[in-house]
Amino acid sequence: MSDKEENRFAARAARYMRVGTNVGAVAARVAGQRLFGIEGDRSRNAIELAAALGGLKGPIMKVAQLLSTIPEALPPEYARELAQLQSQAPAMGPAFVRRRMVAELGADWASRFKSFEPAAAASASLGQVHKAVSHDCRKLACKLQYPDMQSAVEADLNQLRVVFSIHARMDPAVDTREILAEIAARLREELDYELEAHHIRLYASIFEGDPLIRVPQVAGELSTRRLLSMSWLEGKPLLTYKAAPVEHRNLIARAMFRAWWYPFSHYGVIHGDPHLGNYTIFEEHGAPAGINLLDYGCIRTFRTPFVQGVIDLYTGLHTGNQDLVVHAYETWGFKGLTNELIEAMNIWARFIYGPLLDDRERTIAEGTTPSEYGRREAFKVHKILKEKGPVVVPREFVFMDRAAIGLGGVFLHLDARMNWYRLFNETIEGFDLATVAGRQRDAFAASGVPLP
Numbered sequence: 001m002s003d004k005e006e007n008r009f010a011a012r013a014a015r016y017m018r019v020g021t022n023v024g025a026v027a028a029r030v031a032g033q034r035l036f037g038i039e040g041d042r043s044r045n046a047i048e049l050a051a052a053l054g055g056l057k058g059p060i061m062k063v064a065q066l067l068s069t070i071p072e073a074l075p076p077e078y079a080r081e082l083a084q085l086q087s088q089a090p091a092m093g094p095a096f097v098r099r100r101m102v103a104e105l106g107a108d109w110a111s112r113f114k115s116f117e118p119a120a121a122a123s124a125s126l127g128q129v130h131k132a133v134s135h136d137c138r139k140l141a142c143k144l145q146y147p148d149m150q151s152a153v154e155a156d157l158n159q160l161r162v163v164f165s166i167h168a169r170m171d172p173a174v175d176t177r178e179i180l181a182e183i184a185a186r187l188r189e190e191l192d193y194e195l196e197a198h199h200i201r202l203y204a205s206i207f208e209g210d211p212l213i214r215v216p217q218v219a220g221e222l223s224t225r226r227l228l229s230m231s232w233l234e235g236k237p238l239l240t241y242k243a244a245p246v247e248h249r250n251l252i253a254r255a256m257f258r259a260w261w262y263p264f265s266h267y268g269v270i271h272g273d274p275h276l277g278n279y280t281i282f283e284e285h286g287a288p289a290g291i292n293l294l295d296y297g298c299i300r301t302f303r304t305p306f307v308q309g310v311i312d313l314y315t316g317l318h319t320g321n322q323d324l325v326v327h328a329y330e331t332w333g334f335k336g337l338t339n340e341l342i343e344a345m346n347i348w349a350r351f352i353y354g355p356l357l358d359d360r361e362r363t364i365a366e367g368t369t370p371s372e373y374g375r376r377e378a379f380k381v382h383k384i385l386k387e388k389g390p391v392v393v394p395r396e397f398v399f400m401d402r403a404a405i406g407l408g409g410v411f412l413h414l415d416a417r418m419n420w421y422r423l424f425n426e427t428i429e430g431f432d433l434a435t436v437a438g439r440q441r442d443a444f445a446a447s448g449v450p451l452p
Contacts, residue, residue, distance in 0.1 A: 094118035235280025253416030274406035333394030344384035
């Protein structure tokens with residue numbers, strides 16, 4: 001390792017120590033306030049915590065934004081502040097990129113490409129993307145992980161434990177133990193680009209021949225555990241179409257809906273991070289024709305009984321069968337459900353499922369904006385859970401909920417008007433648990449994805 005790299009790693013270590021100290025100071029103050037029965041200034045604490053974590057500019061930012069979408073995972077003051085943090089890490093410069101490529105593909109790495117652009121085309125919390133061309137003239141997107149991200153993720157998870165310990169001292173409405181375990185598992189998976197390559201192959205098989213959805217092809221000979229090379233998919237940012245004719249926006253929404261619900265209902269797998277930057281729109285004849293799915297780092301697979309629970313909850317809400325609704329919650333892993341807790345969960349369920357239960361053309365959530373999406377319902381849930389909770393949120397619920405909220409936000413940005421009821425029922429028509437289990441087993445084995 002060069003002196004420059006050593007200095008960079010030393011700076012990162014110092015930064016984590018400084019952030020940990022600052023986060024710990026907030027935790028200590030909250031603990032002291034609780035010990036002496038003092039009602040602290042939660043807004044001030046939240047701002048200071050966000051400022052401390054903001055120095056990391058790494059995976060914890062993605063986690064903070066995820067937590068802001070789960071009702072009561074954090075106090076609202078904390079969720080509001082953390083949702084504003086940015087997930088971008090500082091980009092690696094060309095010299096540093098070259099050293100990283102040597103580490104992944106060897107000293108002759110450059111000869112393995114016809115061309116490779118040293119400047120990043122895009123960056124995110126765990127790595128950055130470079131344009132390249134293979135010797136057979138394929139345009140490639142090369143996703144290169146930042147150095148020592150495993151240590152960064154573990155450090156961030158330690159800070160998250162502190163954040164949750166702060167929350168635990170505030171009479172929480174939600175027990176976050178399982179949430180922490182789920183986030184930790186998904187973040188660690190996201191470091192493994194070989195697993196992400198398997199996920200890409202899985203989605204490519206699911207959507208093979210689908211005119212609305214394009215999935216990149218993995219260039220396995222140019223990929224490692226920390227370098228993922230895949231075909232470059234040309235497209236425009238989704239928000240480019242906010243002012244497009246409604247039929248164009250609806251087509252994009254239909255493709256997004258299918259990209260999320262079809263894999264879940266047929267294979268028990270979801271794209272767990274419906275962030276606007278994870279999709280682009282491809283065009284034909286000057287008009288949008290479908291979506292490119294770009295990022296497969298946060299793919300969540302489910303046991304098939306959980307998938308059945310999602311269908312049962314929908315059916316129970318649609319038919320007014322409360323016993324089936326409760327059975328669905330229990331299938332998901334919720335325990336100790338009282339009538340009051342069921343009431344709170346039904347508020348949230350009717351919010352998520354509401355458009356799917358309404359057989360008419362409409363927006364995904366009427367009378368709200370992307371920034372306010374779910375806030376009113378979350379407040380109602382909070383009021384009940386604060387009195388009757390806490391409730392332990394099962395692991396499998398975390399990214400299901402996150403993805404559903406994120407997807408709804410995309411539909412609001414597009415201001416799409418669809419009959420969501422018909423779209424959903426067309427997707428689940430003929431649903432059979434044994435068939436889903438068989439599809440999952442065969443498709444996962446063929447693509448190398450481990451069964452849940």
